[in-house]
Amino acid sequence: xxxxxxxxxxxxxxRELLELVEDLGGSILNVRIIAQEATITFIIPEEDTPxxxxxxxxLRARLREIPLVGSEIAVVSPTITRHHLPHPACDIAxxxxxxxxxxxxxxxARGVGQRVAQITRREKTLIEEHDAAVFLLGNFDYCxxxxxxxxxxxxxxxxxxxxxxxxDHVPYASAYISGIGRIPYRTRxxxxxxxxxxLAKAVGKCLDGRREMIAADPLITSPFxxxxxxxxQIEEVKTCYSPAPIVPQLDGVRVKLRYDKFxxxxxxxxxxxxxxxxxxxxxxxxxxxxxxxxxxxxxxVRLKELELxxxxxxxxxxxxx
Amino acid sequence: xxxxxxxxSLDETCQHDFGILIYKIIAEYILxxxxxxxxxxxxxxxxxxxKPLFAVSVQLSLPxxxxxxxxxxxxxxxxxxxxxxxxxxxxxxxxxxxxxNSFGKNNVAQIDRWExxxxxxxxxxxxxxxxIVADPREKMMEKILDAITRIIPEAFRIExxxxxxxxxxxxxxxxxxxxxxxxxxxxxxxxxxxxxxxEMFEEIKREPKKTExxxxxxxxxxxxxxxxx
Numbered sequence: 001x002x003x004x005x006x007x008x009x010x011x012x013x014x015r016e017l018l019e020l021v022e023d024l025g026g027s028i029l030n031v032r033i034i035a036q037e038a039t040i041t042f043i044i045p046e047e048d049t050p051x052x053x054x055x056x057x058x059l060r061a062r063l064r065e066i067p068l069v070g071s072e073i074a075v076v077s078p079t080i081t082r083h084h085l086p087h088p089a090c091d092i093a094x095x096x097x098x099x100x101x102x103x104x105x106x107x108x109a110r111g112v113g114q115r116v117a118q119i120t121r122r123e124k125t126l127i128e129e130h131d132a133a134v135f136l137l138g139n140f141d142y143c144x145x146x147x148x149x150x151x152x153x154x155x156x157x158x159x160x161x162x163x164x165x166x167x168d169h170v171p172y173a174s175a176y177i178s179g180i181g182r183i184p185y186r187t188r189x190x191x192x193x194x195x196x197x198x199l200a201k202a203v204g205k206c207l208d209g210r211r212e213m214i215a216a217d218p219l220i221t222s223p224f225x226x227x228x229x230x231x232x233q234i235e236e237v238k239t240c241y242s243p244a245p246i247v248p249q250l251d252g253v254r255v256k257l258r259y260d261k262f263x264x265x266x267x268x269x270x271x272x273x274x275x276x277x278x279x280x281x282x283x284x285x286x287x288x289x290x291x292x293x294x295x296x297x298x299x300x301v302r303l304k305e306l307e308l309x310x311x312x313x314x315x316x317x318x319x320x321x
Numbered sequence: 322x323x324x325x326x327x328x329x330s331l332d333e334t335c336q337h338d339f340g341i342l343i344y345k346i347i348a349e350y351i352l353x354x355x356x357x358x359x360x361x362x363x364x365x366x367x368x369x370x371x372k373p374l375f376a377v378s379v380q381l382s383l384p385x386x387x388x389x390x391x392x393x394x395x396x397x398x399x400x401x402x403x404x405x406x407x408x409x410x411x412x413x414x415x416x417x418x419x420x421x422n423s424f425g426k427n428n429v430a431q432i433d434r435w436e437x438x439x440x441x442x443x444x445x446x447x448x449x450x451x452x453i454v455a456d457p458r459e460k461m462m463e464k465i466l467d468a469i470t471r472i473i474p475e476a477f478r479i480e481x482x483x484x485x486x487x488x489x490x491x492x493x494x495x496x497x498x499x500x501x502x503x504x505x506x507x508x509x510x511x512x513x514x515x516x517x518x519x520e521m522f523e524e525i526k527r528e529p530k531k532t533e534x535x536x537x538x539x540x541x542x543x544x545x546x547x548x549x550x
Contacts, residue, residue, distance in 0.1 A: 083475045113476025113495045114373055138474070140340035140370045165339035181343065182474075184350035189529055 001211065002026070002224075003049055004069025004100050007040040009061020014038040020055055024048045027224035029069070029248075041100075043069060043224060066100025067204045070223065070248045073101045074130040078117070078137070078151075080107030088136050088180055091187045092162065095196040096134070096203065102247045104130065104287070114147040124155060126286040131250045132158045132206050134199070135173075139164035139181040145171065158206035162199060175202040210250055217297040220279040221271050223248040226295065230255060233269045236262065252280065252294040259284045259291050266291060278304070325361060326352070327514035331369035331505060337521050341368060344472070345517065346525070351471045360461045362488075365514055366472065367506055374498075375477045376506045377469050378490040387456040388412060394454075396446045402430075403446060405437045415455040423452070483507075 007017055011033050017040060021028055026044035033039075044052055056063045075093045077084040085107070093103040106127060110118050127133050133155060137148050144163050149171040152159040158174040164181025177199045180187075187193060227246045230253070231237050237245045242256040255266065263284075267277035276282065276293070279301050285292040296304075328345040330336050344366055352358050362380040369375075390396065390405075393412060397404040405420075407413060413434075420429045420439065430438045469491055477493035481503060492498055492506055 079475060081475055082471065112474070116476055116495055138340075139343045141338065142335075142370050164343055181339075182347065183343070184347050184354075185527065189527060192527075 001046045001215065002043040002070070002222075003046050004029075004041070004043045004066040005052070006064040006066055006100075007038065007042070007056065007061055008064065009038060009056070009059050011036050011038040013059055014040065016059070017042075017055060020052065024051065027222070027228065029224070029227075041066070041069070066098075068096060068200070068207060069100035070250065071101045071131040071207050072129075072247050072249045072254065073103050073203060074106050074127050074133040075103050076106045076108065076111075076127060076133055076135050076151075078108055078111030083112075084136065084182060087186050088162070088183055092134060092136065092180070092196065092199060096200060099200045099204075101203070102244060108151070111151055114143055117147060117151060119151050122286060128156055129254070129285060129287065129292055130157060131210065132160065132203055134203065135159060135161045137161060137163045137181065141165040141167055149173070158210065160199065160202050160206060174206050177202060207250065214251060214297075217299050219251060219295040220274065220298050220301050221295065223251070223253050223295065226271055226276075226280075226293065227253050229269060229271050230266065234262070234265065252292065254285060254287075255291040255293065256288075257291055259289050263291055266293070274301075324516055325358070326364045326366070327516060328366040328368065329509070329515055331367050331374065331509065332371055335370075337517060339525070340370060342517065342521060342525055344368065348472050351468050355464050355468050357461065357464050357468060360465060363514070365510065367509055372494065372502065373477070373496070374492065374494050374502050374506075375473055376490060376492045377472060378488065378506075378510050379465060379469065380488040381465070383458045383461060387453045387458070389450070390452045390454055391450040396449055398441070398446060399438070402438045402440045403444070403449065405439070405449075407435055410434065412455040419452060419454055 007014075014031075014033070018028060018031070021042045021044055024044045026042055026048075028040065028042045030041040031038070053063070073096055075089055075096070077089045085105075089105050093105050096103045106123070108119055108123055110116065110120075133152065135148075135152055137144055141163075144161070144165065144167065148161075152161070153172045159172070160175045160177065161170050161173040162177045162180040163170070164178065164183075166178045167176060170176045177195065179192075179195045180199065187196060227248050230246055234257075236257060237255070240256055245256045247254040247256070255262070257266075263282055267275075267282050269276050271279065280293050280295045282291060282293050284290075326345055326348045328341055328348065330338065330341050335341070348364065348366060352361065352364075360381060360383055362382040364380075365378045367374075367376040367378070393407065394416070395406045395408075397406065405416070407416065417429070417431075417437070420437065424439050424443050428440055428443060432438060473491070473493050476495045479494050479496070479498055481492040481498045483490040483492070483503070483506075490506065490510065492503060494502070
């Protein structure tokens with residue numbers, strides 16, 4: 001398991017931190033040096049945190065934990081009209097971003113109402129490309145308990161529902177956070193920010209559950225390693241206009257390059273001892289024709305290798321040949 | 322100031338639910354956003370979420386009469402025609418539109434920001450005095466309708482309008498509106514409004530509360546982290 005941090009300190013000895021992260025087997029996600037200030041986003045193995053703390057104390061720098069690092073989260077609102085946007089959706093998306101996640105706000109086409117609320121297959125596929133989804137719903141408990149669950153019932157990722165009324169839980173959701181429904185103001189007071197904190201914790205808990213599931217049958221390589229390999233081997237990533245050209249997810253990465261042009265190149269890159277297309281599914285993303293890469297678990301890759309060996313053996317005619 | 326906005330539940334079982342309380346806050350915010358508090362005497366929002374039914378009734382207080390030329394501009398007769406001189410530009414676009422529509426663009430000459438001339442043979446000063454330049458009530462009415470559509474939840478697209486002399490009532494639902502619902506709304510509106518007791522708002526009130534701790538939500542883990550070493 002990895003822990004994500006943001007380092008904020010003097011630039012003159014920041015190389016020591018970079019070296020330590022590399023030595024510990026971590027990964028550096030972002031380095032920004034502005035004047036004498038260095039801001040470095042990185043991940044390191046969980047058990048090496050004390051070593052890191054010692055160095056940070058020595059450098060007299062600040063360390064900020066980002067528990068949602070390496071995840072992509074969908075913030076879903078019933079529509080994109082001013083009834084539901086901007087206040088709650090943007091506040092939640094920004095808060096999760098500060099916690100290290102990459103968030104995308106998605107407005108459904110027909111998510112409003114009781115009987116008429118619906119979600120299309122395309123929207124479902126788009127939301128399922130993320131690691132978790134936060135649904136921002138309304139203020140009436142009758143709607144939340146009786147009708148709105150049909151929007152997220154069939155989703156295969158953890159769903160956190162934010163709504164107005166005080167309820168223990170809503171059907172089919174992994175978690176429910178009350179007090180953030182349809183509100184006409186920005187969240188500024190402490191009590192409101194605590195609600196956002198609660199929401200971020202719920203998201204973190206859901207992601208931890210998924211991380212544990214993945215750890216039971218680990219991926220063939222870490223998404224962070226895959227990210228740095230793509231950056232090294234594909235030049236066009238550097239000239240991409242998106243602020244985050246490669247977004248790490250829990251079980252893969254999203255590459256913001258055109259699928260038709262770059263998919264065949266990305267499939268052939270080397271990751272460790274493998275070619276990427278042998279160890280991952282490279283498919284077209286529902287978001288803007290981007291490339292979505294989902295890594296296979298180790299056991300599946302091993303199984304595929306065995307099948308390959310068997311077929312070659314059979315092709316040669318087995319022992320008799 | 323007396324209370325203007327009343328939100329009531331038509332369902333007996335959930336009189337002061339969270340939804341009912343928060344809709345009063347939403348309505349207050351929207352009215353203050355659009356600056357139409359003065360144009361509204363009373364607003365009543367009736368909600369029955371199980372039907373579902375959402376009705377907004379507005380009693381208007383639109384005091385201002387339409388603005389005529391004599392109230393807005395000074396008219397002078399010159400050698401080249403009738404001079405229309407204004408002192409503020411609040412209704413200048415409306416004035417120009419009225420003049421263009423009446424006399425044609427060719428006949429309206431703008432000397433500067435404040436002064437416009439039209440030929441003498443087209444009209445007289447006395448006729449011009451009573452021309453309506455702008456009707457602020459129309460603009461205000463647009464704003465009020467905008468406020469109503471912002472308050473009503475988005476899915477409630479089927480509307481039934483009950484116009485009155487002093488205001489209007491809009492009954493909305495996502496299902497076809499039944500006759501009996503209209504009767505229920507009319508009967509409720511005939512009764513005096515029931516204000517929500519202020520103590521119900523204690524929990525959802527937005528007020529900064531005094532706190533001893535310095536709370537930095539995303540920085541909290543670091544302090545713990547530093548203490549551990």
